[in-house]
Amino acid sequence: MAQFQLPDLPYAYDALEPFIDAQTMEIHHSKHHAGYTNNLSTAIEGHGLEGKTIEDILTNLDSLPESIRMAVRNNGGGYYNHSLFWESMKPDSKGVPSEVETAINATFGNVDKFKQDFSAKATGVFGSGWAWLVMNSDGSLEIKRKSFQNNPIMEDASVKVLLGIDVWEHAYYLKYQNRRPEYIENWWKVVNWEKVAERMG
Numbered sequence: 001m002a003q004f005q006l007p008d009l010p011y012a013y014d015a016l017e018p019f020i021d022a023q024t025m026e027i028h029h030s031k032h033h034a035g036y037t038n039n040l041s042t043a044i045e046g047h048g049l050e051g052k053t054i055e056d057i058l059t060n061l062d063s064l065p066e067s068i069r070m071a072v073r074n075n076g077g078g079y080y081n082h083s084l085f086w087e088s089m090k091p092d093s094k095g096v097p098s099e100v101e102t103a104i105n106a107t108f109g110n111v112d113k114f115k116q117d118f119s120a121k122a123t124g125v126f127g128s129g130w131a132w133l134v135m136n137s138d139g140s141l142e143i144k145r146k147s148f149q150n151n152p153i154m155e156d157a158s159v160k161v162l163l164g165i166d167v168w169e170h171a172y173y174l175k176y177q178n179r180r181p182e183y184i185e186n187w188w189k190v191v192n193w194e195k196v197a198e199r200m201g
């Protein structure tokens, strides 16, 4: 059996309508995420990584043989990022829990300002990539912009990844075409803030 399996979505493909359409969700999960997952398992097979978690692997990319390092960065990142992404959304999005709001206010002033900053970073990703909200080891929050499937834990294993938005065109093009800012604006309506609180620990 392959080392990594495609996780089930925690909701139906159409659960995030009208903000994220069912066809995009189905292709994104059953084709893109499945592809990263299979390619990851294939890349690491026979390299002594049995029993390693995806976090173990992504925080130690430099220890991998060069022949598989890029494949693992791209596909391992894709596997990990999308698993985080599905859980970062939910159909009946609630308000921001108080412990999250307190942390956001300390760094960004208020939740609206944070959303503006995060949206601007996500909008400004050149080409394919992600915007991430991370908590540093000192408890401060920070927005990171990453290309391709790179994740903040690849360069700093001490950060906690709290939230991320996929701004590859495959995440929004069917419904929004080139209107990435509109996708981002609507994405806020399906953010799973309880999951963000859980990830803060």
Ligand code: MN3
Pocket: 028, 032, 082, 166, 168, 170, 171
């Ligand atoms: Mn994607």
